[in-house]
Amino acid sequence: MTNPPSKEAPSQRIRQRLEKAGQRYFANDNIADFIEDGEREALLEEVASKMQGVLESLVIDVSKDHNTQKTAQRVAKMYITEVFKGRFEKQPPVTEFPNIREVNELMIVGPIKIRSACSHHFCPIIGNIWIGILPSKKSNLIGLSKYTRLTDWVMSRPQIQEEAITQLADLLDRKVRPDGLAVVMEADHFCIHWRGVKDAESRMLNSVMRGQFLQNATLRAEFLKLIPRKGRD
Numbered sequence: 001m002t003n004p005p006s007k008e009a010p011s012q013r014i015r016q017r018l019e020k021a022g023q024r025y026f027a028n029d030n031i032a033d034f035i036e037d038g039e040r041e042a043l044l045e046e047v048a049s050k051m052q053g054v055l056e057s058l059v060i061d062v063s064k065d066h067n068t069q070k071t072a073q074r075v076a077k078m079y080i081t082e083v084f085k086g087r088f089e090k091q092p093p094v095t096e097f098p099n100i101r102e103v104n105e106l107m108i109v110g111p112i113k114i115r116s117a118c119s120h121h122f123c124p125i126i127g128n129i130w131i132g133i134l135p136s137k138k139s140n141l142i143g144l145s146k147y148t149r150l151t152d153w154v155m156s157r158p159q160i161q162e163e164a165i166t167q168l169a170d171l172l173d174r175k176v177r178p179d180g181l182a183v184v185m186e187a188d189h190f191c192i193h194w195r196g197v198k199d200a201e202s203r204m205l206n207s208v209m210r211g212q213f214l215q216n217a218t219l220r221a222e223f224l225k226l227i228p229r230k231g232r233d
Helices: 010-020 039-057 071-083 144-155 161-176 217-226
Strands: 107-118 124-134 180-189 204-211
Touching: 010 039, 039 071, 071 107, 107 144, 107 180, 124 144, 124 161, 144 161, 161 180, 161 204, 180 217
Parallel strands: none
Antiparallel strands: 107 124, 124 180, 180 204
């Protein structure tokens, strides 16, 4: 006898799996391993339905206002498949190449354009990231485009900048296993530009230094001198 289809919302089923596994599911966590086939599409419908309720609670006549009749569906698609896709998609594959010549000199990748959102207000965070790598002679190298793909994967989640850059550094440390790693992020936060103090000029700049970049002041200074930041004269 075939069991009837579950009437539970897809978000509830996914949440139950996460909690059963003791897995955290904060805004900036990836939950792709706990989403089954077809559930991402079902999440789209669920989010659209609940977003429709938000619009109605804002006293918007979505039945007659031609500009907002499909806004709920657009927002759901934007969240699930675009700006927050780093929560719902598995990590992109990483191509590795043997470090045959035992390269152990400074490499800089960037600026990598990033688009994220703050988890406090869901307002955009737009900026650039620079990655400094001091490869290990004993570890493989990864394809240049993979730095961009991994960065986009981490940044496409609701989060705060301080945690996002650390999360990216941890991922690169695991994938590249370098002798030194530096990540610098400079970004505009629209939760400041658009609301609150409405300061149009403020940006946030922070960095994470690991290994030789933390221990070797000359290497760190060389990296910081070479990156063309927006806020620099």
